[in-house]
Amino acid sequence: MFTTNFAPRFRSARLRTLGLVAAILVAAGALQLFDANPAASQTLRLTAYAASSDPGTDPNHKAWNDAVPVQVPLTAQLGAYSAGGGSIPTVNAKALHVDNRLLIRVEWADKTQDESTTRVQDFADAVAVEFPSRAATSVPAICMGQADAGVNIWHWRADSQKGFQEPAQVYAGSQVDMYPSRDTLFFTARAAGNPYANPEAGPVQTLVSQTFGTLTAATVQDVKGNGVYSNGNWAVVFERAYTGADGNQAAFADGAKTDMAFAVWNGSEGDRNGRKSVSQFVQLSIMGGDAPGAGGTNKLTVFLAIGLLIGLSGLGVALATGGSRVAERNR
Amino acid sequence: MTALPRPASSGVSRGIVGPLTAGLAAAALTELLILRTFTRTAVHIPALEALAGPYEVISEVGRFAYFVTVVLLLAALPVLALTLARGDARLRAGSVAIAVFLGGAAIARLNGSELLSAAAILGATALLAGVAASGLRRRAALPWTVFGAATIAAGANILLQQPGMPGRGDADAVRGFLTAAEYLGLAFAMMTPLFAGGLPGTKLQAVAIVAGAMAFAGMLAAPTVRILLLWNQGFSGSLPAAVYGVAAAGITAALLALWVRGRRAECIGLLLVAAGGMGLQSTYQSALVVAGLALVASVRPSPGVD
């Protein structure tokens, strides 16, 4: 039926097609121009509510009891790893805000407390959170523009928190004749301004990775942090004012949303650098108001959602099994 | 007796669905390659400062491809819904699923209940997978049934952690569902040749094996490949690299087989599903999957023809 009157139809069809294609491209261009993205992120959401009292950097402060946690699954970044999987499978994340400061609490299970890097073969436990430097709200769905905007990483290390140890502290009875000088000059990395070598630096390093640069320490180190190990669990708190001291860094505000990701290093597994457990992007949402009451979402929504899911997928299963039986029979 | 015109092949929509979905697949693949793959990894390439200019251009092209895909999705989903609505009861269920999906996506965009939107999108995807399976013989239907299950399992992680959900935040349940999703998702990829009606010819099998070997090598060699698989397709990459190689070979073989057997629409449908991945990442990626499933459902072979 399509072969009749082929020639004249062809021309008009071609014109119509061209018009359609042009319309699509123009529409896409307009969306891009105005940064109007109809899609939405559907990842895990970590919500930061206002804290009932200021917990500071204490991971065990009671204010954290009210914060609702999310379990963020992690996966190994490395192909070859010794323990048969990213050795830390999930982190439990919470967020609060108080006085225009954002607090992130990360807790994970780790049988070994690795906080010394005195011996050459020892690596420390660590955790990092990563944000796009420019809140990627325009296209949250696929976190695009991440490379364009660079990322901002807050990196807590157990060994940085513990501080440097000298042989006499580590090995009882060890003896050193003398050190001719304790000048910073002879701690070469300190003299070179390497933040990891600086005994004055806190346990959290602020790092930026710009579009094409590699990971570098931020000019201003303004993230505070504290980790506590107990009962086979690390709990680490990060704290920073909404607005970073350095323009390259992620900025937050009441009501803002941004993507974030987690990474955990397990020192006893030799984790360092890219050898770590890393999460998918989750969405961090900063709520202006107080934490909701124990009720949270109303029951009707929960019932509706569960009903919708079970109803639709049940119908799907019925169709899949029943339908293919019919197809089989028709054959 | 002449064969009844197949529901999906009548009317204006047939003329539009083909080019629309083909364009959609092309745009989505461009977006996947540039935006979700290149720009996410470029930051890790050292000493590329010199190429900042070309990078910006490529990145903008990727953004444009993304928006073209979005516009095409917005056009294709209603058209697919209309097409399905003209079919029998089963297909009409598919059009309802698309409507439910659009509703869920709208709720997500308007910052409504995350629980509701996630449930709607997961339910709609599972239902469409069922519709896609319904017109097929049991063996060919199997991968789609598995895909539906994988979607639910992968999305359960997010559903389970919504406020008000029973058993909320149970780490073991989260891990259990994610492990199940990993196995189901891989099983789906490996089973897709069943849907395609068997493996393609020897030469194309070789192509599929090469694709699988490349995926295997990538998983072994580059940590970034695992991260991309997690961020793009929702797989944690926790199983041995060889499994992912086999899965990649399977889905490549299925795509090639569908293409050479003239089942182009179904090939495009499968491609869209693969580009979207499993579980919940964004309404954009879910929409790719929904469009792919609807396309597969709309061109099911007529009874008696295989």
Place this chain on the structure above:
Amino acid sequence: MAKVRNWQLGREMDYRYENGKAKRQFAAVFNINRCIACQTCTMACKSTWTFSPGQELMWWNNVETKPYGGYPQNWDLKILDLQEKANPGGQVWNATKKDTKTAPYGTFEGKTIFETANQTDQMATGYIPPEADWKSPNIYEDTATRFVKEGVSLPEHSGWFFYLQRICNHCTYPACLAACPRNAVYKREEDGIVLIDQGRCRGYRKCVEACPYKKSMYRPSTRTSEKCIGCYPRVEGTDPLTEGLPMETRCMTACIGKIRLQGLVQVGDDGLWIEDRQNPLYYLVQVAKVALPLYPQFGTQPNVYYIPPRWVPRDYLRQMFGPGVDDAIAAYENPSRETLAVLQLFRATQSIIFSYKVQQGPKTGELKIGGQTREIFDDVAIGYDSKGREIVRVAVHEPVIERQGALAFAMNTI
């Protein structure tokens, strides 16, 4: 992975980066035969660079007793073992596939540490020696393979040991550099010295793991890794002491056994040494072929060359220095007039000798070695600095001076 030419292996090999642009390369020749393990070099280095907190176990220069000693302990055996496990039975040389310039020792047909690595978390096969391995830098000092009551004799001693002097090899294809994910390790264009940027290092210890010679060392007091810096201010001639002229490193100039000669050689884009016939290092390594690289089979193209100890069983030496051992020992035992003259330049001056001349002298004696008659000439070797000025002049025959008068009397009566 790029393909680079490794002339010590006589073939191309895989390396993470393209061939570097080092125009001149730090290189040295160590004459193992003359070393008495006095450790003056070791202390010269220690007292210059590694005397501060956190560097207690750090010896950029060390002298170990082979075959049992090692710093860190068993470093070479462990790497040889890893390599053998990765390529069982395949780590062999083909000594017949030779070329004077591109394959002077033959062709290595096994795999380098780069070629056996998985290229995921390891760019080069290696391991991190645990702390205990670094604690006894001179373990098994002077320990021979066995005690021989009746004594030993050449050409191969039945009970033996020898001293191995080790610094960073400032390799042409450094494994530490390939392994660093931070690009903190770099190789200088001007002299090929390999350095770790102390500002960028984050203490991942990938270089400690990858360096087959274990000359990257971790320093807990700064959480970074440090390594031999080739005394670069001296080599540059920027150290005030050098008065602007390139000068040999501390460990070289401190050597009282006169076993060391260090300098700079010219390297082409293909990684081969550019012909520089009158450079003493070029002469010893490329012309006389009397000095050999340490474990060339690792594939890093190390730049410290050793005159092998002539009393040691050849199998052991071939494993350590490659198939060039027999020729090198022959060239050392029965040196040409030129080789004998160049050997006199070792430790004759602190400045780097860029070229030499040999002034022929009269015949002064005859020796019978292995049934062959050897004539000895009192030739004079003259060394020139980077600007072509004469800096040293030494004769094959050391002048003998008898002390006269009161001093002689005093010396004799003690």
